[in-house]
Amino acid sequence: MSNDKSKQGGDRFPLTRWSVIGAARSSNPAERDRAMDTLCAAYWKPVYKYVRLRWNRPTEDAQDMTQGFFVQVIERRLLDKFDPAKSRLRTYLRLCVDSFVMNEEKAAKRQKRGGNVLHVALDFAGAEEELGGGAMDPAAIPSPESLEDFFEKEWVRGLFELAVEDLRKYCEANERERTFRLFEEYDLSGDETISYQKLAAEYGIPVTDVTNALAWARREFRRGALERLGDVCGSEEEFQREARSVFGWGAR
Amino acid sequence: MKSLSDKVIERLRAGAEEPDLTGTRYRLLERVARGGMGVVYAAEDEKLERRVALKVLDVPGTDGDLANRLMREARVLARLEHPGIVPVHDVGTLADGRVFYTMKFVEGQRLDKFIEGVESVQDRLRLFLRICEAVAFAHARGVLHRDLKPANIMVGPFGEVLVMDWGLAKILRGEQPGVPLAADPEATILERAKQPGEASDSTKSSVITGHGTVMGTPGYMSPEQARGEVEVLDARSDIFSLGALLRFMLTQKTPGFTPRLDRSLEAIGRKATAERPASRYPAVQELGQDVSRYLDGLSVEAHPESIFEKLTRFYRRYRFFILLILAYLVMRVILLLVLKR
Known part of the structure; x- marks a missing residue:
């Protein structure tokens, strides 16, 4: 999958690891756009859910604010002020969201003035469904102390979803649909009763094939998630730290 | 795509952690413990048919630096051949880029x-x-x-x-x-x-x-x-x-x-x-x-003793002989008293 990704290069600027922060600060508008797309793809959902829950904003407002926030990140070059040595990108962005929401009216005006648009499709309906179909469960509203945890959890969810989607696309492009289906049924369905034997019987293949397919899919999923993570980290050190946090290494 | 539940995320984490030993001489048996940098698994060395402990790094190094450092750790262990230090058998890299080394499986x-x-x-x-x-x-x-x-x-x-x-x-x-x-x-x-x-x-x-x-x-x-x-x-x-x-x-x-x-x-x-x-x-x-x-009941360098402590330690160390001599002396005194009468 990583090879595939690098092969995509050509007319696209090479978004190498740890480059998103640097690219977002670039004077080249095309580079900045690509960097922002990467950042937006990884963060829009946690930002949207955070605005909905933390700031208790109605759906439409939260959608506008999410889009407005990323536009403001571009226009006001907020990433220029980010210092990986001082904080995590996630924490920095969350604090920027807080500040943005508090100044929403001003921000909305800027959004109208500016000509920037987001190139990433934001599936707000899907995000809303994840929040409980619009009916907010008071128990789901995070306490002020757990906001950081909530934002992190949603960010990990978003990152894993992107990595799964990458894997699906890669499998489709490389005639490995069956491998992805096995992965989907065993690792993504949440079905506790599924077993390698059941899958082998269902697909009419030996259990060792199921084992190998799943080992491959997990390895590629892991590689994809780490690549996505690397894209939004500012340094090797931050990447190592974030990888441990995202995968729960050291916590279990 | 459908959103991933918390349960699925945990499952993905567990699956992503599991090392893929394809292309190595080892077969994964079970997870044993987590260390600071990675996880230790029990594995079977299929060539030598023995159980080994396999330590795998969490994150693949992006520039080989981490791999080099783990190799050096293994080399440190390799130079320490002592019954009190766990011996290293092998060092290698998994298909996903993570470095591992195997060592004696210690049961205890x-x-x-x-x-x-x-x-x-x-x-x-x-x-x-x-x-x-x-x-x-x-x-x-x-x-x-x-x-x-x-x-x-x-x-x-x-x-x-x-x-x-x-x-x-x-x-x-x-x-x-x-x-x-x-x-x-x-x-x-x-x-x-x-x-x-x-x-x-x-x-x-x-x-x-x-x-x-x-x-x-x-x-x-x-x-x-x-x-x-x-x-x-x-x-x-x-x-x-x-x-x-x-x-x-x-x-x-x-x-x-x-x-x-x-x-x-x-x-x-x-x-x-x-x-x-x-x-x-x-x-x-x-x-x-x-x-x-x-x-051994001797004085220790870290603690200069007072006379009383020296006597106490002396007594503890030679208690048997001291009691024996005391008993002998008491017997002699009793004997003398009896004979004087």
Whole structure:
């Protein structure tokens, strides 16, 4: 999958690891756009859910604010002020969201003035469904102390979803649909009763094939998630730290 | 796509952690433990048909640096051939880029669990001496452990003691036993990224920062190590950890064991864990010798005795003979009195 990704290069600027922060600060508008797309793809959902829950904003407002926030990140070059040595990108962005929401009216005006648009499709309906179909469960509203945890959890969810989607696309492009289906049924369905034997019987293949397919899919999923993570980290050190946090290494 | 539930995320995490041993001679058996940098699994060496412990790094290095550092850790272990140090068998890279090494599979208990069944101070001290022997050997080979703590000591089924987890080890200059060894700042074997929540766990976790700075475990790491003074670390830093370990072994309350630290043992612990390295034992051998002297009922270097303490110790050591002589003298007196009548 990583090879595939690098092969995509050509007319696209090479978004190498740890480059998103640097690219977002670039004077080249095309580079900045690509960097922002990467950042937006990884963060829009946690930002949207955070605005909905933390700031208790109605759906439409939260959608506008999410889009407005990323536009403001571009226009006001907020990433220029980010210092990986001082904080995590996630924490920095969350604090920027807080500040943005508090100044929403001003921000909305800027959004109208500016000509920037987001190139990433934001599936707000899907995000809303994840929040409980619009009916907010008071128990789901995070306490002020757990906001950081909530934002992190949603960010990990978003990152894993992107990595799964990458894997699906890669499998489709490389005639490995069956491998992805096995992965989907065993690792993504949440079905506790599924077993390698059941899958082998269902697909009419030996259990060792199921084992190998799943080992491959997990390895590629892991590689994809780490690549996505690397894209939004500012340094090797931050990447190592974030990888441990995202995968729960050291916590279990 | 459908959103991933918390349960699915946990499953993906577990699946992503599992090493893919395709192309190696090993077959995965089970997860055994988690270390600072990665996970230790039990695996089967299919060529030699034996069980080994396989340690896999969490994150693939992006520039080979991490891999090199793990290789160096393995090489440190390889140079430490001692019955008290777990031997390394093999080093390699998995298909996903993660580096691993295999070592002897140690079946046994961690020290903190094992001592629950050791009821006498003497037996605990003898166990401690065996740890000292392994650490002294490493120092003699120019290697500093830097993370000595109960969780890193294993006791095998036959009472063999093994010092584990040399992931934070440091190569030292000079190899003469008894001479304080100076740390080589360029020879750091491995630094790890700080783990989430590690700093808050004062007994179990290791605290790490960036390159060449702090690593170790609060409560067990020396003050100079905690300050990140890598270049001044020497054997006395491990001696501090051994002193903390000694205290742990003698004060850990377990069924059948009442913690007891008399003045001599207290002094040994105090000297080993002195704030200033210059006030500590200069070498592990000297710490071990003091503990041995205590076990033999002799005075210890760490504690200058008063006359009363000397007499008390003399009495304890030769109690049998003293009582025998006293009994003889009493008998003689009684005999004399009887004969005078």
